[in-house]
Amino acid sequence: MTDKKMGGGFYLDGTHETESVGDTVRARDRIKKLNKVEKYFIKRCQELDINFSYDCMAHETSNWDTLGYTNYCGMMFITTLSYDTVVHQLYDALIDNKKPIGHIDFIRNNLEKNVGSKYILNVKEPDNKEFNIYSEEQTFDAVCILPGTNKFELLCKTKVKTIAKRFGHNIIFKLHPITVKEELEDNGFFNILKKYGCHCADITDDMYDLIKNSKHVYSTHVSETGLTSLLLNKHVEPIDKYSNRMKSGLSGINYFCYNYKDAVDKLDKIFASPKSGMIHPDIDKNWKNKIDKYLDYILDKREFQNGFYLRN
Secondary structure, three states, rough: OOOOOOOOOOOOOOOOOHHHHHHEEEEEHHHHOOHHHHHHHHHHHHHHEEEEEEEEOOOOOOOOOOEEEEEEEEEEEEOOOOHHHHHHHHHHHHOOOOOOOOHHHHHHHHHHHHOOEEEEEEOOOHHHHEEEOOOOOOOOEEEOOOHHHHHHHEEEEEHHHHHHHHHHHHEEEOOOOOOOHHHHHOHHHHHHHHHOEEEEEEEEEOOHHHOOOOEEEEEOOOOHHHHHHHHOOOEEEEEEOOHOOOOOOOHHHHHHHHHOOOHHHHHHHHHHHHOOOOOOOOOOOOHHHHHHHHHHHHHHHHHHHHOOOOOO
């Protein structure tokens, strides 16, 4: 959704939550804390006459039209809507070689407090908002974290079949909160699980409990769980089609997760740099200045490359 003139319409305050994630879950309250960051970012985009968009991606060239933003592990992440540029901004941030200031600690602390998931159940009972435990006794060799049904075309179906066959009843597949089960029936996904005796956790089951009780984590480039699983000392591996691995606003972060043994250390340095586009008001003490520096950097980079590539 590109909305240059959005004005008072915001997303990180929960206003549009139901239309984004449905009725089963809602975001944790910590996401709402980012609304002041969102407001400032949008204000600056409007002042600079920049298109902006929430939680979507496109295939714009390096002289992009739109900046996107989303929430990532409880922080706000700003990128261009250019697949390549997302990776490049993270490498530029790594080159800055900044000293880590606490972004990874923030994520790790939430995991240690068992509040790693950005969602809770959307129920009235205050004591029943956390996700359900799939099984108190059962552990698995592997867990496969699935994207929402709207992102299922990014998966490599052959990879899904391969790991289902390899692990059988020792792997559990976790459905995303944004899942239309009827579509998984229609595309044959449940038939694969049934054929090899795999387990399938429901939308309302606790993803991080499954990760903690598994050795291997299979996930995608569209998920936060590449990094969070590394922080839980798990082996991580992607299940995306190779041609689709960069088609997400989070692909740049996951590129590091799936390609570097020291990904956590690298990302801690990256997030400290304004060029990363990663913002949290409690970690980045002068967060408005960090946003301004990001905008200066990304606009200068766009201007330098303006005219290099033409839109077909």
